[in-house]
Amino acid sequence: MATTPSAWDRGTYSLWHGTIPTSAILDRSGPEDMWVRGEGSWLIDASGRRALDARAGVGNMMLGYGRADVVEAMSRQARELPYVCMVRWELPAPVVVELARALTEIAPPGLSRVRFCHTGGAAVESAVLMARSFHRNEGRPDKRLVVGLRDSYHGSPVAAMAASGQRIMHWLYGPMPDGFRHLPEPEPTDDCGVRLADQLDAMGPERIAALILEPVKGRNGRPLPDAYLRAAREYCTKNGILLIFDEAFTGFGRMGEMFAADISGVSPDIMCLAKGITAGYAALGAVLATDRIHRAFDTSSTVFAHASTTDGHPVACAAALAAIRAYTSEDLVANGRALGRFLCGRLNELLGGAPTFRSVRAVGAYVAIDLVDQDGSPLSMPDRQYLEAACRRQGVLVHYTPDTVVLMPPLTMTMEEAEFAAQGFASVVSGLRPAGAR
Numbered sequence: 001m002a003t004t005p006s007a008w009d010r011g012t013y014s015l016w017h018g019t020i021p022t023s024a025i026l027d028r029s030g031p032e033d034m035w036v037r038g039e040g041s042w043l044i045d046a047s048g049r050r051a052l053d054a055r056a057g058v059g060n061m062m063l064g065y066g067r068a069d070v071v072e073a074m075s076r077q078a079r080e081l082p083y084v085c086m087v088r089w090e091l092p093a094p095v096v097v098e099l100a101r102a103l104t105e106i107a108p109p110g111l112s113r114v115r116f117c118h119t120g121g122a123a124v125e126s127a128v129l130m131a132r133s134f135h136r137n138e139g140r141p142d143k144r145l146v147v148g149l150r151d152s153y154h155g156s157p158v159a160a161m162a163a164s165g166q167r168i169m170h171w172l173y174g175p176m177p178d179g180f181r182h183l184p185e186p187e188p189t190d191d192c193g194v195r196l197a198d199q200l201d202a203m204g205p206e207r208i209a210a211l212i213l214e215p216v217k218g219r220n221g222r223p224l225p226d227a228y229l230r231a232a233r234e235y236c237t238k239n240g241i242l243l244i245f246d247e248a249f250t251g252f253g254r255m256g257e258m259f260a261a262d263i264s265g266v267s268p269d270i271m272c273l274a275k276g277i278t279a280g281y282a283a284l285g286a287v288l289a290t291d292r293i294h295r296a297f298d299t300s301s302t303v304f305a306h307a308s309t310t311d312g313h314p315v316a317c318a319a320a321l322a323a324i325r326a327y328t329s330e331d332l333v334a335n336g337r338a339l340g341r342f343l344c345g346r347l348n349e350l351l352g353g354a355p356t357f358r359s360v361r362a363v364g365a366y367v368a369i370d371l372v373d374q375d376g377s378p379l380s381m382p383d384r385q386y387l388e389a390a391c392r393r394q395g396v397l398v399h400y401t402p403d404t405v406v407l408m409p410p411l412t413m414t415m416e417e418a419e420f421a422a423q424g425f426a427s428v429v430s431g432l433r434p435a436g437a438r
Contacts, residue, residue: 028389038065041413043397051392054407054421055399059218059366060280062252063326064410070281070322077318084314087307093314099321103286106258106328108267111288115304116312120248120274121155123285124212127270128159129306130289131210131242132179137296140240143209147200150182152214154246154272163212185217186228193231205239210270215260218249220403221361221368229266242269242293248285252276252323253333253411256340256364269293279323282316332411336365339409342418343367350426357429367407371429379405387428396424 008031010023017025032047041064042050056062063070077095086092100114117123128146135143148154150165158177161169165182183199186192200208211232216223236243245268250260254276257263261271270293274285297304327333340362347369351357356379358370371379371387379387384400391398399406407421 040064040066041410041417049395051395051397052417052421052424053397054409054413054425055397056408056410057280058275058399059249059254059408060275060278062254062276062332062411063279063323064412067279067281067322067326069326070279070319073318073322074281074315077315081314083310085309086312087309092312093317095314095317095321096312099317099324102321102324103273103288106324107271107288108259108261110267110269110290111271112291113289113294115287115289116317117285117287117308118283118310119155119285120246120272121157121160121285122308123248123272123274123287124154124160124163124244124246125157126287126306127212127244127246127272128163128210130270130287130293130304131244133302133304134242134293134296135209135240137302142207143240144179145181145203145207146179146210146212147181147183147203147208148212149185149214151185151217151219152182152212152246153218154212154214155248186225188225190227192225192228193234196228196231197235200235200239200241205235205241208239208241210242210244211236212244212246214246214250215264215266216250216255216363216366219401221255221363221366221406223255223260223263223363226264226266229264233266233268236269244268244270244272246272248272248274252279253327253336254365254408256333256337258327258333277323278316278319279326281319281323282313284313284316284320327411330412333364336409336411339411339413339415339418340365340367342415343407343409343422346419346422347426350422351429354426354430354432356432365409365411368404369407369425369429370404371432378403383432387432390428390432391425394424394428396421396428398425 010026016022034046035043036046037044041053043053044050081093084090084093103114104112117126132144146163148163148165152165154160154164161173162176162180170176181203213224233243245261247259251273261267269290271288277286278284296302344360344362344367347360356371358372360369373379384405388398388400399408
């Protein structure tokens with residue numbers, strides 16, 4: 001649907017934008033800049049200009065745009081049965097049961113039960129409450145502490161925000177609920193597992209309900225050391241602590257395996273999923289857990305009473321089932337790895353002499369480019385914003401975080417499109433002059 005200039009009038013514009021001031025959006029954009037259509041890896045705005053989406057939405061559009069199989073699955077489910085309430089007494093739609101089975105078939109070993117929600121943050125919140133309730137049901141009510149890593153991000157619901165280790169969020173929205181602690185991010189050293197055990201010992205393992213980790217950090221694409229993850233698994237098992245992996249961002253092939261847990265071979269007790277679960281075609285999250293955890297809630301007196309009206313929405317589940325079939329039948333995880341290797345190599349070639357370029361690395365289809373200011377410090381956030389806007393003018397959409405600049409293409413992107421992305425991005429970076437030098 002076309003947007004008329006009158007819809008952009010400040011006096012009548014009703015939408016409140018996300019994390020950027022609405023006034024800033026209106027200052028720099030017009031109705032002609034709105035995305036109105038997507039085709040494969042490309043977005044088309046209202047003026048007809050095309051841009052290659054090398055950020056895959058926000059890492060969630062794993063299959064690109066216009067996937068007829070996903071759209072048809074959603075349409076068919078909406079026609080047949082758009083909604084069933086499964087909060088209390090009703091049975092789920094068959095597609096919900098089928099999706100749960102499909103998820104357990106591809107999940108790390110031991111994760112055999114699935115609960116659905118709407119977002120990654122909601123999945124983390126559910127996992128935190130599940131961990132605490134599990135211990136209470138098992139006769140350990142004092143195990144309530146949830147431990148995470150500093151600078152981690154687990155979502156915007158309040159429990160997920162408290163589990164996150166980003167202090168700016170705690171300062172903005174605090175006070176945070178009690179019962180959360182944060183450890184420093186591990187260094188890739190031989191004794192990192194020993195250090196973790198010492199840190200958890202100091203907190204008192206008899207008080208710890210769960211340890212929550214991102215196996216690969218979403219802000220910079222750096223995997224946690226294998227030794228650290230193995231030590232976390234061993235310590236949690238020995239001390240009756242639940243190990244939670246937040247894979248809302250890293251799941252479904254983004255990091256070169258179906259799940260980031262597969263990189264180290266460490267299986268958690270609980271895993272949180274979102275984003276790629278529907279390839280961005282619908283809002284859906286999931287919490288996977290072991291049979292042991294499920295059994296602790298499978299009585300009328302211990303039921304896990306944490307749910308919302310549209311959990312396991314049949315149309316969203318239909319999208320997810322179609323997406324999983326695509327991931328597994330089209331070898332898209334391998335294609336993502338190939339895209340990451342190609343982009344990493346080409347950017348090294350194209351940016352070797354650029355004054356702001358420090359390094360590039362790839363984990364699967366997550367390509368992180370570290371850029372620096374004239375004094376060698378990490379590129380400022382205003383400069384990253386400038387870079388993103390300049391790349392869009394070149395027809396390439398990129399992502400940036402507080403740590404780095406990122407290309408994370410759809411897993412369906414072609415090598416020719418990846419070359420276009422590399423060339424467009426490199427042309428901007430090669431000519432970039434940080435604000436202090438402009």
